[in-house]
Amino acid sequence: RGRSPSLVALTHAHPDHLGAAAAVCQAFSAPLACHAADADAAAGKAPMQPSGWQITISNQVFGGPPHPVSRLLSEGDELAGFRVWHAPGHTPGHLVLFREQDGVAIVGDVLLGMHLVTLRAGLHSPPPFFCTDVAENRRSMLKVFEARPSQILFGHGRPQPSGPNWDDFAAGIQKQVFEASHRDDRLESA
Template identity: 30%
Template sequence: MSRELVAGVWAMEGRASSMFLVADGDDLVLVDAGVPWDAGTIREGVRDAGFGLGDVDRVLVTHYDVDHVGALARLDDELDATVYASDTDGRILTGERKPPLRGAKAVLTRFVSVPLVERPDLEVRFVGEGDTVGSFEVFETPGHTPGHLCFVSDRLGVGLLGDLVRGTADGALRRVPRVFDGNRRRAGESVRAFADRAPAFEVACMGHGEPLAAGGSDALADLAARLA
C-alpha cells in the first residue's frame, strides 16, 4: 500500500523502514528497498500508485542496511532499473567489499545485514558528492554508514534523507537513536553540513518516522541549529 504525500511522491511503509516512489519528470524512481520481506509491499505500493515494477527507471539507495536494500534481489526479475549508490556502500551491495569490523554497527552490518541481503542482478552505478541522477543532486552524508547519501531535487522540492534524520509526528526532525549510527560524531557533522549546502526542499522523505509533506528544509535547519 502507498500513500501520496504530495503530487508525484508516494510513501510505502515497510516492516522496518519506509520506501518511496517519486515521479521525476517522465522517470519513475524507487527510493530504498526495505527488508527482504518487503518485496510484496513494494509491488503493491507501486501498483497502488498506478504503475508496475517494470515502469521503475532507477533505484536510489541512501545507504547499505538490510532495511534499505534487502528486497532488491527479490524484485530484480521484475525491475529493469539501474541502482545508484555510493562507492563505499554500493560495493558492499555488489559483493566487492565487506563492511569494516570497527564499531557495534559495523559488526551488526557484517553479521546481520550481509547474510540477509542477496546480491541483486541489477546494474549498480556509484555516485558521490555533486553528481546528479535525474533532477536529484547527490550529497555525501557519512556517519550513519560510511557511504550514506542524501538526494535533493531542487525542481521537485524533494529531499531523500535516508537515515540521516528521522521524522516525528509533530513535523520536526530528530537524530536517529545513537545505537544505530556507525559514527555518531560524523553523523552530527553531516546533519549540519547538509543543512548548510543543500538547496531548499519542502518534502522530506526519511527511512524512519513520519515524512514531511512541507517545511523540510526549515525542519532540517532547526535540527542543525540545536546541534551547533
C-alpha cells in the same frame, strides 16, 4: 504509473534499505546504484557498517540477498532531477538526494522522522549504534538543514514539511558539532 524503474538507487547499504533491491532490480532489469563506499556491502563482498549485533538482527529481519552494484553515485550526480550529495556518518557511503526545483530532500537515515523505539513522529538523530561516525552524521544533518528543504522524506517516518521545529533541531545539532570539535581540539593540544 505504467512506468518501470530504470534504476534502483540506495541511500545506503543497510538491510532495511537494501532488502528488496535485488528483487526489484531483477523484476525490472534495472541496475543498482549507490556510493562507492557502500558498494561492496550492497554486493555482499564486505560486511555492512557499522558492525554489531543491531545490524546482524536487522539483516535477519529485513535483509534480502546482495546484488551487484552497476553504477556508482558521487557528489553532484543527478538522478531524475535530484542532486546527489555524499552524506557520510550513518554509513561511509550514505547519500542524500535533493531536488532544488521544489526543495524536496530524500535523506535516508541521516535524519529520522520518528523515534525508532517509541515510534513517535518528529525529527530524530539515528541511534549511535547504527552510525559509523556520529560526528560525521551530525555534519551531514547540518548540510541538509543548510539547504533549507521544503520537505524531508525519511527512510523511517512520514514526510515532514519545513517548520519551526527544524530550526530548533538544527541549532541543537550545530551545538553538538561545535562542542565535539572543541573537545577534539582540547584533546589534541593536551
